[in-house]
Amino acid sequence: MPIKIPAGLPARDILDSERIFALEKPEAERQRVRPLKMVILNLMPKKIETETQLLRLISKSPLQVDIDFMKTGTHESTHVSADHLVKFYEPPESFADNYYDGLIVTGAPVEHLPFEEVDYWDEFRRVLDWAASHVFSTMYLCWGAMGALNHRYGVRKIDLPEKVFGVFPQYLQDEYCFLTNGFDEIALQPHSRVAGVSEEDVAANADLQVLTWGPRSGPGLIATRDFSEVFALGHWEYGKYTLAEEYRRDMDRGLDNVPFPTNYFPNDDPSIEPLFSWRAHANLLWRNWLNWVYQMTPYDLTEVPQLRAQRRPGTDHVVRHAPCPPREDGFRPFLDDGYGLIVPRG
Structure with a gap:
């Protein structure tokens, strides 16, 4: 939430440069308040689990948020009851005339396929085109981020x-x-994917900025310069046991070459309770995004198309810092830091 300060306070310029929301008294008195309107395009097979993960993060914000759920019409979900989809989800065409403060697009277990072979790829692209004029800011996750970067910015x-x-x-x-x-300065991020994005393509596009990067996992968080689109290549929304469940699922299927989750089980022992080491940064990212949307979105959502067309969702006093290049000093966390020395009790 913003802080309210006296008009003309010298600290205002410093706070603005550090991206801290501060409203002078006249601005605060003019501010109109309403709930945020969000819609979630849930592409994951286990829809209820994904709903829970996302709503858990959204609920950490003190803001009131109204949530709608969107489903694809060209793909039939098999891991959730039809009754659940009918009761809580609507197809994209039902949202054609709606405006939203935020859209969340989940990942999907299809990153091994060329985009054109995903049965809802054309529908996915139509949703993104709709969002470009009907949504103030969109958060894409994993495959959703890969698909959006490709469709919107040509990133391979x-x-x-x-x-x-x-x-x-x-x-x-x-x-x-x-x-x-x-x-x-170092944030931990869960990953579970067999594909990534071309860092060369991202670097060549002046509209994109890399906000976090890892030597093994590559870019973890990318955003447009105006923050109207945010791309999380990892899974900060994952719960504590999600990676363990994926690992055991693949092992139970008898699959060959099942990778062992890195930096997850202490001592690399799957019989020991895994560490939930990314929760704080996950909560912080989502609270930051919701807070930014709340501060910058128009009270009248019909103004969104004009703001998006101007490529200026933020306010005039926003200062954008160019991200520094990835570290090149060879530093590797977890190499000799004693990670994994937690032993089971008893």
Whole structure:
């Protein structure tokens, strides 16, 4: 939430430069308040589990948020009851005339496929085109981020030589970014994917900025310069046991070459309770995003198309710091830091 300060306070310029929301008294008195309107495009097979993970993070904000759920019409979900979908979800065409403060697009277990072979790819692109004029800011997760970066900015999806699976360090690239304000210089981020994005394509696009990056996992958080689109390549929304459940699921299926989750089980022993080491940064990212949207979104959502067309969702006093390049000093966390020395009790 913003702080209210006296008009003309010298600290205002410093607070603005550090991306701290401060309202002078006249601004605060003019501010109109309403609940945020959010819609979630849930592409994950286990929809109820994903709903719970996302709503848990959204609920950490003190803001009131109205949530709608969107489903694809060209793909039939098999891991959730039809009754649940009918009761809580609507297809994209039902949202055609609606405006929202935020859209959340989840990942999907299809990153091994070329985009054109995903049965809802065309529908996915239509949703993104709709959001470009009807949503103030969109948060894309994992495959959703890959697909959006490709469709919106031509960033190629890159197949990885091996699955990135586990919890990986991400180096903070811009300490004054609204989204990562308060992050430690190293943030841990869960990953579970067999593809990534071309860092060369991202770097070549002036509209994009890398906010966190890791030596093993690559870019973890990317955003447009105006923050109207945010791309999280990892899974900060994951619960404590999600990676363990994925690992045991694949082992129970008898799959070959099942990767072991990195930096997750103490002593790399799956019989020991895993460490929930990314929760604080997950909560902080989502609170930062919701707070930024709350401060910057128009009270009248019909103004969103004009703001998006102007590529200026924020306010005039926003200061954007260019992110620094990835670390090149060879520093590798977890190499010799004693991680995993937690032993079971008894």
